[in-house]
Ligand SMILES: CSC[C@H]1O[C@@H](n2cnc3c(O)ncnc32)[C@H](O)[C@@H]1O
């Protein structure tokens with residue numbers, strides 16, 4: 001046995017949401033071999049490493065189901081604006097000058113931030129996505145990565161045909177990697193023509209990978225698509241034959257009950273990004289309705305220019321509270337549902353639920369431990385409510401991916417965080433001056 005994590009409260013996030021007080025998790029070759037009581041049948045095997053959780057919460061690593069990791073570079077660059085003005089007047093011009101090296105460094109910073117706050121897996125959409133895969137691999141994180149596809153020439157691959165080639169090359173290159181999945185990621189219905197969307201969907205279906213796309217994020221988007229195609233974004237995608245169980249529909253804010261039924265019919269997954277939706281004043285996604293209708297809702301931060309951080313603990317808190325105040329119902333999106341969104345639902349959305357998302361024998365050892373020995377974590381009557389309403393990302397004391405310790409006591413094992421910050425600070429000076437990195 002390689003690793004024994006003991007003396008913690010285990011939140012398994014399995015189908016029965018089993019909680020084990022004074023539990024232990026055993027890991028061999030990156031795989032969970034047992035999850036149970038501390039004093040269960042002692043194993044004959046002596047672990048190479050034993051970690052005492054000191055009464056903390058042992059749970060699955062959090063899954064960020066939608067982000068643009070390298071946008072750490074633009075954190076706070078343009079705030080307090082609506083989506084279209086924010087994108088067209090500030091973010092797209094800054095991204096026009098972005099380079100592969102900037103994406104690599106920005107993503108390393110994102111990986112550092114995510115590991116320090118208990119995120120072990122993320123789904124990314126950006127430019128120069130090869131660099132995102134390299135950065136995630138360097139950090140040791142699990143990642144679903146996708147080069148953005150849209151109608152205009154990309155600073156990364158140039159014309160669209162080269163974009164599909166770029167994705168294909170990435171798929172070949174990373175196919176045997178244990179942590180990286182290459183997805184197909186058209187940006188949105190307002191930036192992608194029908195031909196692009198159908199080609200992307202065919203590619204994702206043939207390769208059996210997720211198709212990730214922004215859908216119905218703002219009222220303006222719905223109006224635009226109705227004017228252009230005579231139907232809403234969801235119906236447009238459905239009529240094109242694009243929707244299916246591998247589709248991750250990011251945001252999905254402005255949906256009618258009939259469109260939710262379309263999601264249900266095609267088993268579309270939703271990546272809910274409440275903080276981005278609040279900050280850009282995009283609206284409130286019908287998450288309580290999605291959940292009661294059996295639609296899988298995962299949780300994402302979106303990029304750092306619209307959030308402005310990658311802390312899924314804050315995102316869980318925001319998700320739970322946003323839907324309570326919006327529906328004026330304190331029972332809407334309870335704490336356990338928020339934790340599910342950030343763990344097992346994230347895994348389902350990304351097609352990774354056979355491997356991660358819960359602590360069960362046979363699954364990959366993507367595990368975090370949350371310290372409960374701090375004034376703001378005492379006392380603890382309910383672990384879900386503690387995680388969602390009291391904990392912060394900085395309470396995470398251990399982040400493990402594939403059985404490897406990547407963060408312990410807020411120190412990273414794979415990244416030199418000072419160097420990573422200095423690199424981004426140097427680039428930020430040039431970005432602020434309008435020169436790119
Ligand atoms: C080039 S990759 C992704 C592309 O999307 C932009 N983006 C970031 N956040 C959002 C959002 O909430 N809706 C739509 N597009 C978004 C990002 O800046 C990149 O250009």
Ligand SMILES: [Zn+2]
Pocket residue numbers: 066067068214250302303
């Ligand atoms: Zn996004």
